[in-house]
Amino acid sequence: MTSSSSYDLIVIGSGPAGQKAAIQGAKAGKHVALIEQTREVGGACVYQGTIPSKTLRETALKMVQFLHATDVFDFRMRDDLKIASLMTRLDKVVRAHGEFMAEQISRNGIDRFHGRAQFQSDREIKVQGLDGKPTMLSAPLLVIATGSRPRVPDNIPIDHENILDSDSILSLVYLPKSLTVLGGGVIASEYASIFALLGVQVTMIDTADRPLKFMDKELTDQFCEAFEKTGGSYRGQQKIQSAQWDGFSKVITQLGNGETFESEKMLVALGRVANIEHLNVQAAGLTPTARGLVSVNDHCQTTVNHIYAVGDVIGPPSLASCSMEQGRRAVCHALKLDSGDVPEHIPMGIYTIPEMSSVGLSEQEAIDQYGGALVGRANFQEIARGQISGMTNGLLKMIVDTNGEKLLGVHIVGEGATELIHIGQMGLLHNIHIDRFVENIFNFPTLAETYRVAALDIAKQRKK
Amino acid sequence: MSLASTCPTEQAEIEALLSRLTIQLEQEALDLPLLPVVATQVLQISGDPNADVTKLSALIQQDQALAGQILRIANSPAYAARSPIVSLQQSIAWLGMNILASLAFTVSVQSGVFKVKGYEKEIQALWRQALATGLYGKEIARRNRHNVENAFLCGILHTIGKPLIIHLILQNTDKESPQLSWTMIDTIIQELSILAGGKLAEAWQLPEPVQEAIRFYPDETYHQATSPTKGAIITCLADHLASAVVDPSSLDEAAICALPVVQDLNFYPEDMDALFELKETIQQSVESFLT
Numbered sequence: 001m002t003s004s005s006s007y008d009l010i011v012i013g014s015g016p017a018g019q020k021a022a023i024q025g026a027k028a029g030k031h032v033a034l035i036e037q038t039r040e041v042g043g044a045c046v047y048q049g050t051i052p053s054k055t056l057r058e059t060a061l062k063m064v065q066f067l068h069a070t071d072v073f074d075f076r077m078r079d080d081l082k083i084a085s086l087m088t089r090l091d092k093v094v095r096a097h098g099e100f101m102a103e104q105i106s107r108n109g110i111d112r113f114h115g116r117a118q119f120q121s122d123r124e125i126k127v128q129g130l131d132g133k134p135t136m137l138s139a140p141l142l143v144i145a146t147g148s149r150p151r152v153p154d155n156i157p158i159d160h161e162n163i164l165d166s167d168s169i170l171s172l173v174y175l176p177k178s179l180t181v182l183g184g185g186v187i188a189s190e191y192a193s194i195f196a197l198l199g200v201q202v203t204m205i206d207t208a209d210r211p212l213k214f215m216d217k218e219l220t221d222q223f224c225e226a227f228e229k230t231g232g233s234y235r236g237q238q239k240i241q242s243a244q245w246d247g248f249s250k251v252i253t254q255l256g257n258g259e260t261f262e263s264e265k266m267l268v269a270l271g272r273v274a275n276i277e278h279l280n281v282q283a284a285g286l287t288p289t290a291r292g293l294v295s296v297n298d299h300c301q302t303t304v305n306h307i308y309a310v311g312d313v314i315g316p317p318s319l320a321s322c323s324m325e326q327g328r329r330a331v332c333h334a335l336k337l338d339s340g341d342v343p344e345h346i347p348m349g350i351y352t353i354p355e356m357s358s359v360g361l362s363e364q365e366a367i368d369q370y371g372g373a374l375v376g377r378a379n380f381q382e383i384a385r386g387q388i389s390g391m392t393n394g395l396l397k398m399i400v401d402t403n404g405e406k407l408l409g410v411h412i413v414g415e416g417a418t419e420l421i422h423i424g425q426m427g428l429l430h431n432i433h434i435d436r437f438v439e440n441i442f443n444f445p446t447l448a449e450t451y452r453v454a455a456l457d458i459a460k461q462r463k464k
Numbered sequence: 465m466s467l468a469s470t471c472p473t474e475q476a477e478i479e480a481l482l483s484r485l486t487i488q489l490e491q492e493a494l495d496l497p498l499l500p501v502v503a504t505q506v507l508q509i510s511g512d513p514n515a516d517v518t519k520l521s522a523l524i525q526q527d528q529a530l531a532g533q534i535l536r537i538a539n540s541p542a543y544a545a546r547s548p549i550v551s552l553q554q555s556i557a558w559l560g561m562n563i564l565a566s567l568a569f570t571v572s573v574q575s576g577v578f579k580v581k582g583y584e585k586e587i588q589a590l591w592r593q594a595l596a597t598g599l600y601g602k603e604i605a606r607r608n609r610h611n612v613e614n615a616f617l618c619g620i621l622h623t624i625g626k627p628l629i630i631h632l633i634l635q636n637t638d639k640e641s642p643q644l645s646w647t648m649i650d651t652i653i654q655e656l657s658i659l660a661g662g663k664l665a666e667a668w669q670l671p672e673p674v675q676e677a678i679r680f681y682p683d684e685t686y687h688q689a690t691s692p693t694k695g696a697i698i699t700c701l702a703d704h705l706a707s708a709v710v711d712p713s714s715l716d717e718a719a720i721c722a723l724p725v726v727q728d729l730n731f732y733p734e735d736m737d738a739l740f741e742l743k744e745t746i747q748q749s750v751e752s753f754l755t
């Protein structure tokens with residue numbers, strides 16, 4: 001048996017969760033090993049998730065703005081420029097971000113191991129290198145941060161050529177004429193709206209009656225309206241019987257009700273599965289849940305006390321933002337360091353076109369918990385900034401207690417929603433009175449003014 | 465350059481040919497073969513977002529030999545149809561637009577430009593290697609969860625410079641003189657085929673990622689490629705795997721696994737095992753393309 005190198009902390013996976021866990025360990029003066037099976041560090045977030053999808057979105061938006069500007073300026077875009085330039089920019093941003101992350105890891109003195117981690121026991125890990133050779137590592141504290149990958153449904157043959165998943169869609173070499181998107185969640189909705197904006201005929205199909213069912217209905221209604229304006233359509237309450245490349249020129253989707261859809265390409269975005277298949281967690285005394293996740297307590301501690309699990313591998317909310325915080329907190333807990341207050345109000349940001357974001361309670365949750373709620377609304381079109389930018393949609397909803405004083409939640413759809421939400425988040429954290437939004441001065445003209453308008457709307461209702 | 469196996473006169477002849485061809489290639493004083501009409505049209509049709517398959521099928525029907533080839537390929541194990549494919553329409557339907565376009569393009573390039581008298585066997589071997597590379601390229605891309613569309617075309621065209629060199633050598637040698645030995649020709653091919661392939665790709669205005677794969681696919685240069693489609697690195701490994709299919713005396717599996725390109729693609733032993741397992745299917749497909 002090969003002897004193993006010992007560390008204070010071993011982190012498996014270098015995505016946002018693993019990276020923050022490793023850095024927290026190193027900052028606390030611990031000798032840390034970080035194991036990553038890919039050449040680059042950064043995980044799905046950098047290479048297949050957040051960064052590429054947001055870069056693609058940003059570039060698509062810019063490109064469309066640019067095209068619209070041809071009304072004012074006299075220039076023409078090369079017809080063949082589109083997808084090639086989109087993808088090249090994507091590649092550059094992803095590379096730059098990956099390099100930045102790698103630099104951060106080495107700056108913190110963390111030892112990187114390139115290979116696949118497999119538990120040998122609850123303290124010992126075998127790292128299988130690309131050449132098949134093993135390296136043994138051991139530590140009294142371990143963090144599993146192996147993330148997730150797209151789920152492959154049994155009845156859909158994903159071939160990465162005609163039927164793609166959220167990884168392979170990023171290497172499209174041209175824009176298809178039409179795209180069927182299976183799913184109605186975050187990834188499905190984000191890509192559907194990006195491709196629709198780029199002129200692709202997009203059809204979303206899902207079992208839910210509306211996309212992003214967990215979001216406020218007024219927000220998703222605005223999303224659907226904008227999506228339809230770009231030629232997209234949403235087919236809800238549909239069961240997918242099968243989806244197949246016809247071996248000719250199109251993907252045929254057959255619905256439970258017998259209806260069929262045709263499109264040039266298909267994106268399958270029907271959830272993600274945790275990466276645990278190479279880990280051999282049983283050797284560490286862990287049993288995956290029925291859904292193939294690693295189960296943890298509030299401190300991200302598994303049933304084996306000195307093994308923690310963070311990020312997508314433990315299931316929802318499956319956000320890079322939360323994964324990072326879980327990574328940091330898990331190591332703080334393990335090392336008995338103060339990790340600060342537990343984040344109460346985690347915002348949700350969805351980069352559809354238009355963006356959506358929400359924090360705190362929904363209207364229904366507020367009614368359930370407080371026996372009622374007041375709702376203040378502000379439309380972006382009614383705000384100077386919105387008019388200047390020619391915004392055709394956008395809404396901020398404030399959920400407040402029945403007295404019209406206590407802020408309970410904020411829900412926004414429209415340009416900049418994912419940034420604007422943080423004002424509401426701070427308001428919630430500091431329990432501020434609704435009138436503070438009215439009494440204070442915001443920059444003019446800005447979209448932040450929507451907070452004041454929505455607060456005034458509440459104030460009006462309060463007086464009645 | 466390795467001239468070890470050549471005699472002094474041959475060596476001198478090679479040197480002379482090499483410098484003449486290099487000058488011709490660098491000064492672009494070449495009369496490059498034209499892209500066959502069918503291939504040009506196929507490229508146009510497949511690059512046109514509004515084109516439909518009827519145009520392509522009409523085009524293929526104009527060329528009986530091409531239609532026959534396509535029918536044969538549609539029946540090959542690689543495309544394993546559930547029932548035998550008997551008509552061109554059916555094979556078009558089975559293979560699909562993209563594959564069909566690539567095939568029509570390849571077959572027409574192969575039969576149209578590179579029929580070199582006296583070297584049929586060698587040219588056939590080059591095509592066998594190119595086809596196996598295209599097929600393996602698709603599988604490598606698939607394993608990487610990368611879109612596979614580009615990989616096939618990069619693979620089948622990556623060594624397009626090789627037959628061009630043979631063509632040029634024959635243009636540059638006296639018709640009366642005895643036929644050059646294959647060893648001599650091969651030496652020149654090794655030296656100049658990448659440069660020649662690049663020139664041809666440019667002249668034919670092949671898609672940019674394909675041009676890049678042609679220029680940079682070798683082990684020493686795939687790092688220089690920048691296209692996000694990764695055609696060069698994928699084609700590099702595909703070319704090694706294809707060699708193992710067409711030439712049993714080439715690198716064995718262990719040697720292939722030890723190549724830096726395997727590491728750069730982040731392939732673990734199990735990924736390589738899965739690719740080696742495809743050897744027979746790819747071999748069968750290649751044969752059905754060629755016979």
Ligand SMILES: Cc1cc2nc3c(=O)[nH]c(=O)nc-3n(C[C@H](O)[C@H](O)[C@H](O)COP(=O)(O)OP(=O)(O)OC[C@H]3O[C@@H](n4cnc5c(N)ncnc54)[C@H](O)[C@@H]3O)c2cc1C
Pocket residue numbers: 012013014015016017018019035036037038042043044045046048049050053054115116117118145146147148166187275278279310311312313318319320321322323349351
């Ligand atoms: C298309 C898309 C868009 C998204 N957009 C957003 C967004 O806008 N905002 C947001 O907050 N989140 C977003 N997410 C979610 C976010 O990317 C994930 O929540 C986040 O990446 C999870 O981080 P992680 O560290 O848990 O896992 P990952 O990022 O998946 O990283 C896990 C790492 O572990 C490695 N690994 C796995 N198994 C092993 C093993 N046995 N040995 C060694 N290494 C191993 C993997 O190679 C990987 O690098 C998006 C995701 C996708 C797919």
